Amino acid sequence: MNINFVGKRILVTGAGQGIGKEMALRLSSYGGQVIALSRTKENLEKLRAEDPKIQTVCVDLCDWDATKKAVEQVLPIDLLVNNAAVACLNPFFDATPEDFDLTFTVNVKSMLNVSQVVAKNMIERKIAGSIVNLSSQASQAALKDHTVYCASKGAVDMLSKTMALELGPYNIRVNTVNPTVIMTEMGKLGWSKPEKAQTMLSKIPLGRFGEVSEVIDAVVYLLSDRSSMINGVNLPVDGGFLAS
Numbered sequence: 145m146n147i148n149f150v151g152k153r154i155l156v157t158g159a160g161q162g163i164g165k166e167m168a169l170r171l172s173s174y175g176g177q178v179i180a181l182s183r184t185k186e187n188l189e190k191l192r193a194e195d196p197k198i199q200t201v202c203v204d205l206c207d208w209d210a211t212k213k214a215v216e217q218v219l220p221i222d223l224l225v226n227n228a229a230v231a232c233l234n235p236f237f238d239a240t241p242e243d244f245d246l247t248f249t250v251n252v253k254s255m256l257n258v259s260q261v262v263a264k265n266m267i268e269r270k271i272a273g274s275i276v277n278l279s280s281q282a283s284q285a286a287l288k289d290h291t292v293y294c295a296s297k298g299a300v301d302m303l304s305k306t307m308a309l310e311l312g313p314y315n316i317r318v319n320t321v322n323p324t325v326i327m328t329e330m331g332k333l334g335w336s337k338p339e340k341a342q343t344m345l346s347k348i349p350l351g352r353f354g355e356v357s358e359v360i361d362a363v364v365y366l367l368s369d370r371s372s373m374i375n376g377v378n379l380p381v382d383g384g385f386l387a388s
C-alpha cells in the first residue's frame with residue numbers, strides 16, 4: 145500500500161506514549177503534519193526529540209473547555225485519530241464512581257468533544273475527512289475485571305456509528321479499530337500476570353498478542369483514501385478473538 149499524507153494535518157490524541165506515540169511517528173513519516181495531543185509534557189518532549197516535525201499540544205482531555213480551545217487552535221485538521229484512553233481495572237463490585245467518571249470522560253466524552261470541533265471545521269471547509277476512533281475487543285466481549293473499560297469501549301463503538309451516520313453526508317468517514325491485547329503500559333496493566341496472559345492467549349486463534357505496528361497499519365488504512373467506501377465499521381485487529 146503506497147501511503148502518502150503530504151499536505152494533510154493529522155491530530156492524534158494520547159500521543160505521549162504507547163500506540164499513540166508510535167502512530168504519530170508513523171503518520172509523520174508519511175509526510176503528514178502531525179499534531180500530537182496528550183497529558184504529560186515530558187512524554188511530548190520525548191516525542192518531539194524523536195521527530196521535531198511533530199507539533200505537540202499538552203492538555204488534559206478531562207477538561208472540556210481547555211480541550212475545545214486547544215483543538216480550535218490547531219485547526220484545520222484533515223485526519224483525526226481519537227486514541228487516548230485510560231483503563232481502571234477492577235472486579236465488578238469494586239468499580240468506583242471515580243473510576244467510572246474518569247474512564248467515560250477520557251475514553252468517550254473527550255472523543256465527542258474533539259470530534260465536534262474537528263468535524264465542524266471539516267464541514268465548513270467542505271473537505272473529505274476521516275476519523276478513526278480507538279476502541280477494543282473489549283467493546284464486544286466481556287473481559288474479567290474490565291467492567292468500566294468494556295462499557296466505555298462499547299460506548300465508543302456506538303458513538304462512532306452515530307458519527308458515521310451523521311457525518312457521512314458531509315463526506316466525513318468514521319470508523320473504529322478494535323485491537324486485542326497490545327503490550328503497552330496499558331496492556332501490561334491487565335495482562336502481565338502469566339496466568340491471565342495465558343487465558344487470553346488461549347482464546348486468540350493466532351495464538352499471540354498484537355503488535356503496536358499492526359494496530360497502526362489498520363488505522364493508516366482507514367485514514368487513507370484506500371478505504372474510501374468504508375464508513376461506520378468496527379475493525380478488529382485481534383487475531384480472530386472476536387470470531388471465536
Ligand code: NDP
Nearest residue numbers: 158160161162163183184205229278280325326328330331
Ligand atoms: P497507553 O496507556 O500506553 O497510552 C495512553 C495515552 O493516552 C497516553 O499518552 C496518555 O497520556 C494519554 N491520556 C490518557 N489520559 C489522558 C488525558 N486525560 N488527557 C490527555 N491524554 C491522556 O495506552 P495504549 O497505547 O495501550 O492505548 C491506546 C488506545 O488503544 C486506547 O484507546 C486503548 O483503549 C486502546 N487499546 C489498547 C489495548 C492494549 O492492550 N494496549 C487493547 C485494545 C485497545 P500520558 O502521556 O499522560 O500517559
